[in-house]
Each structure stands twice: as structure tokens, then as C-alpha cells.
Amino acid sequence: MENRLDAAALEALIVEICAPWVQELGIEVLDLGENGARFVMPATEKILRHRGPNGGLVSGQALMAGSDTVSFLALSYLNGRFRNCVTVDMATNFMRPLPEGNVIFDVKVLSNGKRLATTRIDIMAEGSEKVATTSTGVFAYIEE
Numbered sequence: 470m471e472n473r474l475d476a477a478a479l480e481a482l483i484v485e486i487c488a489p490w491v492q493e494l495g496i497e498v499l500d501l502g503e504n505g506a507r508f509v510m511p512a513t514e515k516i517l518r519h520r521g522p523n524g525g526l527v528s529g530q531a532l533m534a535g536s537d538t539v540s541f542l543a544l545s546y547l548n549g550r551f552r553n554c555v556t557v558d559m560a561t562n563f564m565r566p567l568p569e570g571n572v573i574f575d576v577k578v579l580s581n582g583k584r585l586a587t588t589r590i591d592i593m594a595e596g597s598e599k600v601a602t603t604s605t606g607v608f609a610y611i612e613e
């Protein structure tokens with residue numbers, strides 16, 4: 470556990486590595502666990518979808534971007550640093566809508582190998598344990 474990154478270091482990685490619009494998602498660390506971590510994406514106007522027939526929900530596109538982001542953060546937490554990696558696959562199932570509000574991402578690192586890592590991300594409304602969306606991500610380490 471002693472070589473793991475803390476919350477401040479993980480949030481600094483978002484600024485260092487992510488594109489400006491991803492930084493604007495405002496993702497913050499909530500909890501760091503044994504094999505993963507919990508994050509919150511605040512209910513800002515940037516991620517709420519007021520328009521159209523299914524308005525009043527959190528944007529699904531924002532949830533996918535959040536899943537990708539919290540995955541590389543969880544890997545960096547466990548690795549104690551950002552090991553240069555790229556996303557090679559990400560699959561998302563939207564099982565029930567997320568009403569407007571803060572969004573919780575619960576990430577588990579399922580594998581963390583020499584070349585590949587796999588994450589599972591359960592997404593819930595704040596205050597609910599009912600999973601609304603679940604993603605799995607596969608990441609390729611590309612450092613020498």
C-alpha cells in the first residue's frame with residue numbers, strides 16, 4: 470500500500486494528462502480501496518442533458534468519458550504512478566437512467582499485468598447502491 474498515489478496526486482494527474490473538457494468534468498476522489506477506488510463526478514451543467522425527449526438525465530457520453538478517466542486513475546493509484554497506457558477497448562451497458570445529480574464511479578481493477586489491464590466501473594446516483602451503468606475497460610501499457 471505504501472507506494473500507492475494519494476487523492477491529491479491522482480487529481481493532479483487529471484490536470485497533467487487529460488484534455489481540457491475532461492478536466493471540466495470535475496472528477497474527484499472519494500475513497501481509495503484495496504483493489505480500486507471510488508470517484509464522484511459533480512452534477513454540473515456540463516454533464517446534464519435538459520433537452521429532447523429523454524431530458525432531465527445525466528449525459529451518457531459524460532458517463533463513458535468518466536469511466537475511461539477513473540480507470541486510468543485507479544490503475545495509477547495501484548501502480549503508484551502513471552504507467553503510460555492507452556485505452557484499447559471500453560464497453561458500456563446503460564441499465565437504468567441516472568437522474569440529474571452527482572454521479573458515483575466505483576472502479577475495480579480486475580487485472581493489472583505487464584502489458585494489459587482490465588477495469589470494471591459501476592456507476593450509481595449519489596446516495597444509491599443501485600448500479601445504473603456498468604463499463605469494462607481494457608488498457609495497453611505502451612511504455613518501453
Ligand SMILES: CC(C)(COP(=O)(O)OP(=O)(O)OC[C@H]1O[C@@H](n2cnc3c(N)ncnc32)[C@H](O)[C@@H]1OP(=O)(O)O)[C@@H](O)C(=O)NCCC(=O)NCCSC(=O)Cc1ccccc1
Nearest residue numbers: 486487537538541542553554555556557558608609610611
Ligand atoms: C499501441 C497499440 C495499443 C497496440 O499496437 P499493436 O496492436 O501492437 O500494433 P502496432 O504496433 O502495429 O500499432 C498499431 C498502430 O499504432 C501505432 N502506434 C503504436 N504505438 C504507438 C505510439 N506509441 N505512438 C503512436 N502511434 C503508435 C502504429 O504506428 C500503428 O499505426 P499504423 O498501422 O502504422 O498506422 C495500438 O493499438 C494503439 O495505439 N491503439 C490506439 C490506442 C488509443 O489511441 N486509444 C485511445 C486514446 S484515449 C486514452 O487512451 C484514454 C486515456 C487517457 C489518459 C490516460 C490513459 C488513457
